[in-house]
Amino acid sequence: MGLSSFLQGFFPHRWLNKKGTGNIRLFNGLGTTLDWANSFVILVRNESRVLTAVDTIPLREKELGITSDPSVQIDVRRSGIIARMREQSRPMTAEDLATALQSYGIVVSIQHDYANYKMFIKILNVNGVPEGYPQIQAFIREVVRAHVEVIFQFRYLTIAETESMTISQIEATTLDRFAGGGV
Known part of the structure; x- marks a missing residue:
């Protein structure tokens, strides 16, 4: 959980019990969600550029009238x-x-x-x-x-x-x- 520990780093150690069950679930959940959102943003950015696109190539070919050959x-x-x-x-x-x-x-x-x-x-x-x-x-x-x-x-x-x-x-x-x- 990269973002989980990153988020916990913003809180002083006296304010947050990092070993508390509720805190572990909260930060792991936030970390997982933010990791997924970050990977989705990267995926959308890559697919929006022709030079890095993979999944949208057939759609672009169809849009431009190019015969698609996998x-x-x-x-x-x-x-x-x-x-x-x-x-x-x-x-x-x-x-x-x-x-x-x-x-x-x-x-x-x-x-x-x-x-x-x-x-x-x-x-x-x-x-x-x-x-x-x-x-x-x-x-x-x-x-x-x-x-x-x-x-x-x-x-x-x-x-x-x-x-x-x-x-x-x-x-x-x-x-x-x-x-x-x-x-």
Whole structure:
């Protein structure tokens, strides 16, 4: 009972018999109630933020018109909700798109070829194809205009980068992370 002893600390020892049965029941009851209220406040605070919500994710997806798939990781679902909320608020710029893609755990640089209607999205912080790539691709196709061709550029490990790696690091790295490796 954390709050029970905390509450008892406010009373001088001469005013309160801490071993009295009535006092023990009173402070234990108050402590239990306040512990529960505190945990409920924390739960409500966490569920009110998309980045920390768990139980309200399906409700938010339904509200925003996103198909709910419980098999998808919770972080990817949160990213989709955040992206949809940003999408509905105003048109997306390249900076907005880069920020939205950061919620998927990737850092990108976006280049435009306006004359040929192409957008090059280079993934900088992940070697190979990032986790959740189909969801990332679907999100980008949803927010980018239909006449713009989106070309993804991935980063792979080069021979120069592998020279500084230990044998165990190289053995732990899958082939799809190396330049010229299989997908």
